[in-house]
Amino acid sequence: MPGLFIAILGVAIAAAVRAGLSGQTVVLPGAAAAEAERFAPYAPFEAGDLGEGEVAGVTGVMSGAGS
Numbered sequence: 001m002p003g004l005f006i007a008i009l010g011v012a013i014a015a016a017v018r019a020g021l022s023g024q025t026v027v028l029p030g031a032a033a034a035e036a037e038r039f040a041p042y043a044p045f046e047a048g049d050l051g052e053g054e055v056a057g058v059t060g061v062m063s064g065a066g067s
Contacts, residue, residue: 036042 033046036046
């Protein structure tokens with residue numbers, strides 16, 4: 001019985017870690033984007049529509065648009 005209990009605890013820990021990572025990769029960026037839309041001083045940090053070869057925050061560097 002203790003072996004089964006330890007296995008169940010291991011699965012529960014793995015599920016908690018996975019849920020935490022999901023929250024960081026899905027929920028937080030969505031909340032940040034919504035906040036940037038509502039608060040004008042954050043407007044320069046919005047990703048917007050990215051073109052081919054562009055990266056958010058470094059827009060135009062890879063495509064050579066700044067040169």
